[in-house]
Amino acid sequence: MEVRGIHHLGVAVANLEEAVATYQRLLGARVESREMLTDQGVSAASVLVGGDRIELLEPTGDDTPVGRFISSRGPGLHHVAYAVPDVAAMLRELESVGAELIDTHPRRGLYGLQIAFVHPHAVHGVLTEVVSGG
Amino acid sequence: MEVRGIHHLGVAVANLEEAVATYQRLLGARVESREMLTDQGVSAASVLVGGDRIELLEPTGDDTPVGRFISSRGPGLHHVAYAVPDVAAMLRELESVGAELIDTHPRRGLYGLQIAFVHPHAVHGVLTEVVSGG
16 A cells, blocks of 8 residues: 555644634644534644645544543644545555554545544554545 | 745654654655764654655653653654745744744754754644754
8 A cells, every 4th residue: 555645634722713823823824624523523624834734623522532632631743644545445454464443444534535543552652544535 | 934844743752663664564654864863862763654754753861852752741743844945034933923932043953954943832732843954
């Protein structure tokens, strides 16, 4: 499986609008899209910094994955997502080399993408996502 | 100042060789370069995942910035670096909008680059680096 590169960097934030404004002011970011994903407990904004994408994620409540992350560690870098041609095939490859997965099958992520998360245990503490499609 | 995009993603690891092997096995990463920076207390490997760069950082001791990071939070995502045309000019721009800086002047980073760090307080908990040159 060819990994194409970083699809986005996921950042946990306490206040989405303040974070968007900061990325605009400091880094000249442009807002690409916004989406509320109630089932995943996040309100998200994709911003482009130059040619690269930062996904700012505000939890919809404390008892959500991103809410618990912020409660325990504070806001900050949350995950890195890599673009792959086919998430399902990538998951089979990762399983074949013994990588611990959070999602054994693709699910729908933000913006209709196919996504799956690899457990941080498999990647030296980095929550890692694989993404395909659109 | 135009920010060109992500220059690299910095990842704190406990064992550099194990981490390099993991990125190769799971993500098809290729090693771009290695460097020991004793003054910054890291042994580093740059790996390319597709077209993007991950900088794996093993501390040379517990009493180093990356060593303290791992002691308090464990290994994982450490910082994000953005490519800019001119670090010194970028720092003046960041100061002009009130961003708290760690480095008020550029210093030498890995691989001879000009770098400076922006305080996480300024970027919602994300340790942010700006990079130029080569």
